[in-house]
Amino acid sequence: MRFSRLVTANLMGRPVRSLLTLTGVAVAVGAVVALVGVSDGFEKSLLDAYESRGVDLLVLQAGKVQQTMSVLPESLGDELAKLDGIESFAPGLTDVVSLGDEGLMGVTIQAWPRDSPLLDQFQLIEGGPLSEAGPKTLLIGQSLSTALKKKAGDTIEVYEGEPFTVAGVYESYNVFENGAIVMPLADLQDLMFREGEVTAYTIIGKQHDRPFLEELAAQIRALQPGLEVAQTRDYAENAPELKTARAIAWLTSSIALVVGAVGILNTMLMAVFERTKEIAMMRAVGWRRSRVMRLVMSEALLLAFGGAVLGTLGAIVLLRLLAQTPSAGRIVSGDISGEVVLQGFVVAMLLGLLGGLYPAYRAARLTPIEGLRHE
Known part of the structure; x- marks a missing residue:
């Protein structure tokens, strides 16, 4: 045998x-x-969410265990605008909520200014963009829309007593984005009582090679103490969460x-x-x-x-x-x-x-x- x-x-x-x-x-x-x-x-x-938008650097408050705990002044944008190596940047605010009535836990909310180009990159399958919508409006991802059974024109109470109208439903290949809420920065600042504050800044550099980005990151850290600046890949691999x-x-x-x-x-x-x-x-x-x-x-x-x-x-x-x-x-x-x-x-x-x-x-x-x- x-x-x-x-x-x-x-x-x-x-x-x-x-x-x-x-x-x-x-x-x-x-x-x-x-x-x-x-x-x-x-x-x-997480990495795809940044790389799909061409984001090179992420600026956060140093020492925070979670990104949602980061607090940065919105005025930091004035200092960033003076750096020659930055092609563009965007302040963003993030929160995680539970939609109790629908039984959904850990729903992420992303907020940017209404004129931010980041909002234009969402592929709408229903409704219209936030830039053309009225006050107290938001976008929801396709999988969240399915879970909530909500469509454009419906109302969602993101925070208790704060109803928002769904301006549109977007589709993303990214699973996180597909299950998230997107709203204007000013609205989320009001809801979170964080006027003039943001969670992070996303930076797109004029060049994208590592040596250039490391030099740019050093320049950003020098703007004020307590800043953590990481390249998106490094952040995705080493995020505490x-x-x-x-x-x-x-x-x-x-x-x-x-x-x-x-x-x-x-x-x-x-x-x-x-x-x-x-x-x-x-x-x-x-x-x-x-x-x-x-x-x-x-x-x-x-x-x-x-x-x-x-x-x-x-x-x-x-x-x-x-x-x-x-x-x-x-x-x-x-x-x-x-x-x-x-x-x-x-x-x-x-x-x-x-x-x-x-x-x-x-x-x-x-x-x-x-x-x-x-x-």
């Missing part, structure tokens, strides 16, 4: 145990791919990973124990210890690989389904990058190695005499 046939036959000979182990590994890998995939999607969506999301994703996944590793270890130990005579006979007919170890390790790795395939497919299906729901569809894109899938398979192979190493070592130490004594 060929070596590969022997490996598969050993696993198929105990179908229930192999299936249970496969399921445990699939759950572990699926948790990694799904949770890390969502976290990775957050980072890509995203770091926290990644840490929670891996911490939650680690529990499932431990269960998966223990499952493989238990399965392979039981297999070695039940096949003591068989393994001893292999040793008696000339099998080297390295070949015995390779047999057991191959079985463990095959279980891990099968679990990785099932877990990855399950995670992809789950995220695609979540992306179709009104609530989760505002934050889950349903896409999983190849890098995250690769991480899932690497984790699975590590589970196979960790779970199969000791049973393989124990099997390799068996002698023909021990096989004859085994009952």
Whole structure:
């Protein structure tokens, strides 16, 4: 019998145990791919939101854990206008609200001046632009429109007692923007009691290479103390909120990973124990210890690989389904990058190695005499 046939036959000979182990590994890998995939999607969506508008730098208040906590004076714009390296800039204010009556949590509000070119970049599928709308109007993304069952002309009470009319519904390939609210800066400042204050400034430089942007960032920091200036890619990769999301994703996944590793270890130990005579006979007919170890390790790795395939497919299906729901569809894109899938398979192979190493070592130490004594 060929070596590969022997490996598969050993696993198929105990179908229930192999299936249970496969399921445990699939759950572990699926948790990694799904949770890390969502976290990775957050980072890509945040980066796309800036890069799609050509934003090079983001100016925030230094030391704040979340972007919404940043407070900058609107008068900083007068100082930014004096810098030669800036092509254009825009002050923005951000808030996160819960629309209690509709049962939606964590809805992002983005606000810019009515004459900001950033507002012109939204692709309207219904209604008209904010620049042509009256007071107390806003735009909503398509997925938020679906979740709220609101269209142009309808009213949304963003803050209690503060009704706004939906001027238009826009569509964006960015999952964050598709589930957000956009309104004029002055209106959001009034609602948040932050007159003359903004959350951040987005900067478009006259050149876009890193050395030029680093020099420009240094000039902006020198305008006043307490400014944090980051290139958009660096900010997206190191944003505190995203770091926290990644840490929670891996911490939650680690529990499932431990269960998966223990499952493989238990399965392979039981297999070695039940096949003591068989393994001893292999040793008696000339099998080297390295070949015995390779047999057991191959079985463990095959279980891990099968679990990785099932877990990855399950995670992809789950995220695609979540992306179709009104609530989760505002934050889950349903896409999983190849890098995250690769991480899932690497984790699975590590589970196979960790779970199969000791049973393989124990099997390799068996002698023909021990096989004859085994009952």
